Amino acid sequence: MLEKVSAILDVIERGPASSAEIAQATGISRGTVFRLVRDMARLGLVARDGDRITLGSRIPQLAAASDGVPSAHSWAEKLAALRDRTGAFAVRLHQLHSPATRVCIAEVLDLHAPQRSQLGMPEPLRADPVTLTFLTWQSNQPGARVPAAVPYRDDTLTRTRRRGWAQGFSGPDHCVAIVAAPVLDRRKRVVAVLEISGPVAVLTATPGRTHGRSLIAVASESDVISECLYRRGVAVPGAPAQTVSSLHLLTTTRRTG
Structure with a gap:
């Protein structure tokens, strides 16, 4: 049985x-x-x-308990705390969906965030800090290859790995700042990427230098790692919306002050 x-x-x-x-x-x-x-x-x-x-719901609780990790959505609370501490409009966790696509598995949005939800939506890898972070920590893994659409040079990957984070800018006039850091398992393999994004006026013109350490600290938390390992391999894209409803709840937990 x-x-x-x-x-x-x-x-x-x-x-x-x-x-x-x-x-x-x-x-x-x-x-x-x-x-x-x-x-x-x-x-x-x-x-x-x-x-x-x-x-x-019992499965992630058992997984967390086996790793000595608190399970009462403390990882979600850490994402919300990171949003509030940095002033970011959005905090997101991404995982690779295929060698050329990624998917957002969790997000916390500010009440006034101009950005639309990306939760559960696969999108192609493009030249940005999230993709750079995936490629940086995958580049030393067997069989890793860099998609032609994002031709980062080896020295770029080396600098990113040495810093521990990647930064970039998007939007009209590059008004949105982005910082990303890897979520690594015990073998130092990248299992997800943690990203914050928000206006340059808030995250500053050097967002990585200002907030990189905070991202690394949250990405290294055992309960965040446990959640990413649990979500890894789950077919979020194409599944009914209810299968990620626990993550959708995060988008309604918004900052009020």
């Missing part, structure tokens, strides 16, 4: 699935899948989203 439960979790770890899809992928009868999913939902191991089955 435990092997069947494990097989079901293996399937939905890759993304939401229906009972029929789970049965087909595991070879377990649909009746048995239905009964097991019902019991797993009662224990918080899975959740239902219409006819789709997703990982339940």
